[in-house]
Amino acid sequence: xxxxxxxxxxxxxxxxxxxxxxxxxxxxxxxxxxxxxxxxxxxxxxxxxxxxxxxxxxxxxxxxxxxxxxxxxxxxxxxxxxxxxxxxxxxxxxxxxxxxxxxxxxxxxxxxxxxxxxxxxxxxxxxxxxxxxxxxxxxxxxxxxxxxxxxxxxxxxxxxxxxxxxxxxxxxxxxxxxxxxxxxxxxxxxxxxxxxxxxxxxxxxxxxxxxxxxxxxxxxxxxxxxxxxxxxxxxxxxxxxxxxxxxxxxxxxxxxxxxxxxxxxxxxxxxxxxxxxxxxxxxxxxxxxxxxxxxxxxxxxxxxxxxxx
Amino acid sequence: xxxxxxxxxxxxxxxxxxxxxxxxxxxxxxxxxxxxxxxxxxxxxxxxxxxxxxxxxxxxxxxxxxxxxxxxxxxxxxxxxxxxxxxxxxxxxxxxxxxxxxxxxxxxxxxxxxxxxxxxxxxxxxxxxxxxxxxxxxxxxxxxxxxxxxxxxxxxxxxxxxxxxxxxxxxxxxxxxxxxxxxxxxxxxxxxxxxxxxxxxxxxxxxxxxxxxxxxxxxxxxxxxxxxxxxxxxxxxxxxxxxxxxxxxxxxxxxxxxxxxxxxxxxxxxxxxxxxxxxxxxxxxxxxxxxxxxxxxxxxxxxxxxxxxxxxxxxxxxxxxxxxxxxxxxxxxxxxxxxxxxxxxxxxxxxxxxxxxxxxxxxxxxxxxxxxxxxxxxxxxxxxxxxxxxxxxxxxxxxxxxxxxxxxxxxxxxxxxxxxxxxxxxxxxxxxxxxxxxxxxxxxxxxxxxxxxxxxxxxxxxxxxxxxxxxxxxxxxxxxxxxxxxxxxxxxxxxxxxxxxxxxxxxxxxxxxxxxxxxxxxxxxxxxxxxxxxxxxxxxxxxxxxxxxxxxxxxxxxxxxxxxxxxxxxxxxxxxxxxxxxxxxxxxxxxxxx
Numbered sequence: 006x007x008x009x010x011x012x013x014x015x016x017x018x019x020x021x022x023x024x025x026x027x028x029x030x031x032x033x034x035x036x037x038x039x040x041x042x043x044x045x046x047x048x049x050x051x052x053x054x055x056x057x058x059x060x061x062x063x064x065x066x067x068x069x070x071x072x073x074x075x076x077x078x079x080x081x082x083x084x085x086x087x088x089x090x091x092x093x094x095x096x097x098x099x100x101x102x103x104x105x106x107x108x109x110x111x112x113x114x115x116x117x118x119x120x121x122x123x124x125x126x127x128x129x130x131x132x133x134x135x136x137x138x139x140x141x142x143x144x145x146x147x148x149x150x151x152x153x154x155x156x157x158x159x160x161x162x163x164x165x166x167x168x169x170x171x172x173x174x175x176x177x178x179x180x181x182x183x184x185x186x187x188x189x190x191x192x193x194x195x196x197x198x199x200x201x202x203x204x205x206x207x208x209x210x211x212x213x214x215x216x217x218x219x220x221x222x223x224x225x226x227x228x229x230x231x232x233x234x235x236x237x238x239x240x241x242x243x244x245x246x247x248x249x250x251x252x253x254x255x256x257x258x259x260x261x262x263x264x265x266x267x268x269x270x271x272x273x274x275x276x277x278x279x280x281x282x283x284x285x286x287x288x289x290x291x292x293x294x295x296x297x298x299x300x301x302x303x304x305x306x307x308x309x310x311x312x313x314x
Numbered sequence: 315x316x317x318x319x320x321x322x323x324x325x326x327x328x329x330x331x332x333x334x335x336x337x338x339x340x341x342x343x344x345x346x347x348x349x350x351x352x353x354x355x356x357x358x359x360x361x362x363x364x365x366x367x368x369x370x371x372x373x374x375x376x377x378x379x380x381x382x383x384x385x386x387x388x389x390x391x392x393x394x395x396x397x398x399x400x401x402x403x404x405x406x407x408x409x410x411x412x413x414x415x416x417x418x419x420x421x422x423x424x425x426x427x428x429x430x431x432x433x434x435x436x437x438x439x440x441x442x443x444x445x446x447x448x449x450x451x452x453x454x455x456x457x458x459x460x461x462x463x464x465x466x467x468x469x470x471x472x473x474x475x476x477x478x479x480x481x482x483x484x485x486x487x488x489x490x491x492x493x494x495x496x497x498x499x500x501x502x503x504x505x506x507x508x509x510x511x512x513x514x515x516x517x518x519x520x521x522x523x524x525x526x527x528x529x530x531x532x533x534x535x536x537x538x539x540x541x542x543x544x545x546x547x548x549x550x551x552x553x554x555x556x557x558x559x560x561x562x563x564x565x566x567x568x569x570x571x572x573x574x575x576x577x578x579x580x581x582x583x584x585x586x587x588x589x590x591x592x593x594x595x596x597x598x599x600x601x602x603x604x605x606x607x608x609x610x611x612x613x614x615x616x617x618x619x620x621x622x623x624x625x626x627x628x629x630x631x632x633x634x635x636x637x638x639x640x641x642x643x644x645x646x647x648x649x650x651x652x653x654x655x656x657x658x659x660x661x662x663x664x665x666x667x668x669x670x671x672x673x674x675x676x677x678x679x680x681x682x683x684x685x686x687x688x689x690x691x692x693x694x695x696x697x698x699x700x701x702x703x704x705x706x707x708x709x710x711x712x713x714x715x716x717x718x719x720x721x722x723x724x725x726x727x728x729x730x731x732x733x734x735x736x737x738x739x740x741x742x743x744x745x746x747x748x749x750x751x752x753x754x755x756x757x758x759x760x761x762x763x764x765x766x767x768x769x770x771x772x773x774x775x776x777x778x779x780x781x782x783x784x785x786x787x788x789x790x791x792x793x794x795x796x797x798x799x800x801x802x803x804x805x806x807x808x809x810x811x812x813x814x815x816x817x818x819x820x821x822x823x824x825x826x827x828x829x830x831x832x833x834x835x836x837x838x839x840x841x842x843x844x845x846x847x848x849x850x851x852x853x854x855x856x857x858x859x860x861x862x863x864x865x866x867x868x869x870x871x872x873x874x875x876x877x878x879x880x881x882x883x884x885x886x887x888x889x890x891x892x893x894x895x896x897x898x899x900x901x902x903x904x905x906x907x908x
Contacts, residue, residue, distance in 0.1 A: 117584040128573040146634035
């Protein structure tokens with residue numbers, strides 16, 4: 006018998022709230038990886054859900070506990086709400102409860118009703134797979150069963166050379182140090198734009214990225230690997246006063262042979278940025294090699310293997 | 315067989331002696347040919363040997379029996395029994411297929427208690443079940459040692475699964491009619507195996523009851539899918555609607571036991587009263603040596619929280635970490651997930667109530683971010699058991715983690731200071747009442763009784779009084795008729811800003827930061843601190859904490875070896891029309907933020 010796998014996600018064109026960028030990118034990667042992972046005995050269906058309250062999608066599945074030959078995979082919070090009663094596989098690319106308010110608004114429900122429904126989905130799920138340590142940590146205390154989790158595969162940032170727009174990522178340990186760094190950069194490089202707001206981090210092209218402090222932020226877009234995967238040159242500055250070495254590992258610091266530069270002071274950082282502006286191609290050539298090392302497709306394939314088995 | 319034949323499936327447990335004897339005795343009366351319009355087959359579950367019966371008998375297949383019964387029989391008769399594997403198997407079938415339930419026992423508490431306290435190891439699951447059916451009063455009985463639970467028999471979650479009930483006493487009939495939405499038959503239970511007349515009468519009554527309610531039993535029996543209840547079509551004529559609602563409730567209760575046995579669901583937090591949530595958390599979720607104190611703390615947090623969801627996430631996180639910290643070791647995988655620092659003061663206010671060893675382990679994991687070594691938590695636990703307040707242990711861990719390493723650490727350190735002050739007050743005498751409008755001087759000449767100074771203070775001087783170290787607190791009670799919106803105006807100063815640079819002061823009231831002040835010199839200034847005393851029953855404690863203290867002798871300024879923090883000169887409490895807000899201080903060199 007051919008096993009039918011149905012991947013359900015919220016439709017961007019429907020009346021459901023738009024999913025966050027990173028979830029949308031994760032969905033695309035997962036659908037692509039699922040198609041690659043699909044075997045002869047599997048029948049894959051990607052189903053866009055335009056409304057949680059629409060009954061048509063739910064009626065696809067037979068009532069009762071005897072549903073066989075079908076594997077339901079829910080890819081976002083809206084899909085969890087629609088199929089809360091089913092024994093599905095849930096893939097959480099973000100904390101689904103963060104989207105409860107938006108879904109409640111769209112459906113004119115109280116947010117607590119939506120939260121309860123989402124939690125029912127987690128209780129009823131056959132398998133829960135979280136992407137990213139932060140998502141796993143958010144869900145862990147709320148789950149009645151163990152989840153499996155994977156690091157969120159690298160999500161490439163977009164490289165751009167037209168404007169000197171630089172993504173500035175401030176990591177938790179460097180909150181106060183970052184103010185000093187950014188003030189100095191504005192003084193020394195007044196025609197550069199340093200962007201802290203990461204709302205459009207995956208939409209805008211970036212000339213370079215500056216990571217201030219040990220790169221411990223787990224959010225996609227704030228990680229070193231997202232820069233490296235997109236070939237965006239990385240400049241990292243570490244607070245010489247920082248004493249929290251124990252809590253971070255070597256992975257939180259760039260290696261200089263991959264188009265990245267580690268700086269131990271503001272003067273060194275400013276100098277490195279000026280050198281980069283003088284000959285950006287040299288750095289970009291190295292960045293391209295780093296991009297080749299970041300095989301996010303393979304990471305997504307590993308995740309989908311776990312999802313589909 | 316004609317269409318007029320009534321076909322019955324009789325389910326009973328072999329490992330329940332009383333129920334098994336009862337069922338076997340009745341089934342002996344079904345001799346073939348005695349009533350050609352009645353057929354009965356037996357389905358047995360559980361360990362044991364079935365006595366020879368004149369009817370066809372088969373083992374109950376747990377997974378698929380309900381489908382066979384549904385397609386073959388007019389009605390299923392369930393004799394569940396009280397406890398055992400057989401009872402569980404029959405209950406699973408009843409959950410899928412409503413039928414006629416014979417209620418032998420006057421209470422099903424034992425059945426649920428055995429499951430919750432035995433297999434599930436979850437008193438919280440029992441508490442949720444009790445609360446679902448009996449609300450606050452049920453929870454109270456559960457928490458009262460020696461209180462009678464006879465009025466909470468937990469018949470509802472079993473009876474509501476059935477289409478119709480058979481009971482054996484007037485008391486049971488009265489009881490089930492109070493909640494059950496369906497036909498109830500009262501019969502005299504047969505006295506024994508050999509009591510054939512009573513058995514025959516019993517069967518005659520039961521058969522007549524089933525024939526009389528044949529349409530209802532068939533209609534209700536089609537609600538067979540507990541997992542998909544929300545998707546099933548209710549009765550279009552709505553004649554079964556109240557029954558349907560209670561059926562869904564009972565199935566949800568059983569689903570909760572099965573799929574969420576540890577009660578991880580937010581449902582209690584989003585639906586129960588503040589009081590009941592506090593009881594659930596303090597007595598069932600968290601393991602505290604003083605649950606009554608923890609219960610008060612939880613209620614206080616619920617009342618101040620922006621929404622219940624935040625409280626749920628807070629408690630769920632602490633509960634998960636508590637589980638990790640009850641073990642002797644923590645695995646690297648477990649350490650990785652909760653490794654993010656827990657920064658909220660509400661979290662630590664609850665965590666301080668955990669058992670000392672678990673609390674110490676939690677401090678290693680969340681504050682020092684490393685596993686504990688063997689024996690380390692025990693040494694801390696001994697210190698707490700010999701009198702050290704848990705908040706003092708917390709303060710020492712935060713200090714060890716590194717001053718200034720994280721802004722959040724500083725906030726936690728300040729909060730810990732304040733808590734130590736507040737707790738020292740709780741151990742003290744009565745707090746004096748302070749009438750708004752009365753100005754208080756802290757100089758040596760003053761003999762004002764209010765407010766009381768808490769913590770370490772140097773002796774009074776001609777101008778005012780210094781804290782010994784960076785912090786001190788004021789405590790007072792408000793008159794019953796006091797305006798809830800009040801402003802506390804303090805005239806104060808610090809020392810040594812020429813040597814140390816500017817000084818930051820923070821005021822906390824009952825754990826909440828209410829004002830801060832930035833002083834650039836030592837000149838006296840006025841600081842207006844907004845207080846909201848609405849609904850306050852106990853004393854008001856205002857903690858004042860400077861970011862550092864100053865020793866003139868250490869700095870070589872004078873021979874004064876005292877450790878000077880904040881000098882209070884004068885204080886007055888005034889009602890604030892409208893919302894209380896901080897105003898710019900009178901004095902020089904100060905900026906204020908509420």
